[in-house]
Amino acid sequence: MTDSLRLPHYLVVTVGTAGDLFPFVTMAQALQRLGRRVTVLTNRVHEAAVLAAGLPCIGLGTVEDYERLIANPEVWDPRRGLTLLLAQYRQGMPELVDALTSAAAGDASTVVLAHPLAVPGAAVARELGRVGTVAAMYLAPSNLRSCEDPMRLGPHAIPRWVPQAWRRALWAMVARGWMDPAALPGINEARGLYGLAPIASFLGHMAQAPDLSITLFPAWFGRTAADWPQPLIEGDFQFPPAAEAPLPAPLAQFLDLGPPPVVFTPGSGNVHASDFFAQALVATQRLGQRAVFLTRERAQVPKLLPAEVIWQPFVPMASLLRRSAVLVHHGGIGTTAEALRTGTPQLVTPFAYDQFDNAARVVELGVGLTIPAKRLRAQALAQRVRRLLDPAFRAAAADVAARFEAPSAETALAAAVDRFVRAHARGSP
Known part of the structure; x- marks a missing residue:
């Protein structure tokens, strides 16, 4: 043989x-x-x-x-x-x-x-x-x-x-x-x-x-x-190579029209995140920030969104994060890794499984903060996103992203x- x-x-x-x-x-x-x-x-x-x-x-x-x-x-x-x-x-x-x-x-x-x-x-x-x-x-x-x-x-x-x-x-x-x-x-x-x-x-x-x-x-x-x-x-x-693919035209146009937004996603498999997005909308408006809401389920997102907020289904995550200010997410390991690779400060809102441990490791690296999903309220969400907009978090995230420069x-x-x-x-x- x-x-x-x-x-x-x-x-x-x-x-x-x-x-x-x-x-x-x-x-x-x-x-x-x-x-x-x-x-x-x-x-x-x-x-x-x-x-x-x-x-x-x-x-x-x-x-x-x-x-x-x-x-x-x-x-x-x-x-x-x-x-x-x-x-x-x-x-x-x-x-x-x-x-x-x-x-x-x-x-x-x-x-x-x-x-x-x-x-x-x-x-x-x-x-x-x-x-x-x-x-x-x-x-x-x-x-x-x-x-x-x-x-x-x-x-x-x-x-x-x-x-x-x-x-x-x-x-x-x-x-x-x-x-x-x-x-x-x-x-x-x-x-x-x-x-x-x-x-x-x-x-x-x-x-x-x-x-x-x-x-x-x-x-x-x-x-x-x-x-x-x-x-x-x-x-x-x-x-996945698709993470670096070009963004959909409506999203690319939205990003071109203003400063980098805050991105919110509860994960690709979460169909129970209506409260997550409701709190996100209130927090974003309090901060005066633009935002991208990512979920396959449009029904989870508030029906009426201001011009400063856009909903999108699945998009190339790395391509989006390279043009974003902060990522607020559930703590899935794939999303966590993409934020680390792109040097994006993170607010992790774990629901279950490995997400709590991933969140703690993000905090220990100095590139993010965490709050359990069950305790997620607009005021606390806005406070933490405001902290993450500090250039110190962006600098720490860039230091971690440099570890990905090897082939x-x-x-x-x-x-x-x-x-x-x-x-x-x-x-x-």
Whole structure:
């Protein structure tokens, strides 16, 4: 068999919103540039975007199921949101295992690069001998369990004086009291369908199942912790090329007519942000600032907008931020990274998931402020945006943006992953 026939086929699996999708698509494109065969598996609602990126795609679930999930307001609750996602294993895992089996087409050397929530399904496919290596790709530092500082559980920061034994006990309590009851019934039911033994711990399985862990953020944003899974490849933020595309004509004309605006977005998947935009409008008018409201759902935005405010659906984020004064956003890792790259001061208003930890890291870098979405009111919003208009924040953000001046690391990361995968297939260390 020639070396070309032994080149791995990568199955890149991600779930969630566009913010979860684009870094995985960027990684898939980098692998494709290396001459590797790549197939993306993701929510069917994103299928067109993947195909437009020049990648084969297998859609999972239905558009209706996706829209039904994000239509539930509890999906943005700090506690109940993750519970809702973990409950999807009962329905989604068998479909994922079957899709991986079909895509691998009998080649047991196939490699799965999985979003953490897709790891249990990928592990089943590997245990059945249908795929080879399983690698987990982590979008944000808080996606990896750690007892090291900074340790945060959702909106709660664990004080630095708390000893390690207590931290381990706290994680055990969170696992037994919250995550295991939500995740294990569906996971173990699916494992039983394939004659596999049940797992006893969701977090333990997530840490131990991957053959490799990959961080899709730089060490200066999230320092590698000693208790993160090994082996681990430290990566970098992954940016889609479309982020630098030309802006739509109406938006470009709006930007030309006045000073840089404040940009407001609650994230691509948030359809429950009417109050966010209502408070933003009042705050903007108090400040006398121009503003851009970004959301796919026009119904979330106040019906009547003054001439100083424009609504837009999805736009090339980097291109917009390079012409903006401040970004007010939910704290998704993709949006956070774009603001860091463009040197844009940020006000992070976290709703759930990794957003609280991302917000804290933005504050620690000195490039932004934060206020939880549940406490977002026009007066506090205006006060913080006014602070962020201080040139000191712009200067600090520019210093951080300078860290991105090196050539793009997407191909280098893909090459490092490919080297590991091929060595692992040969049984090399």
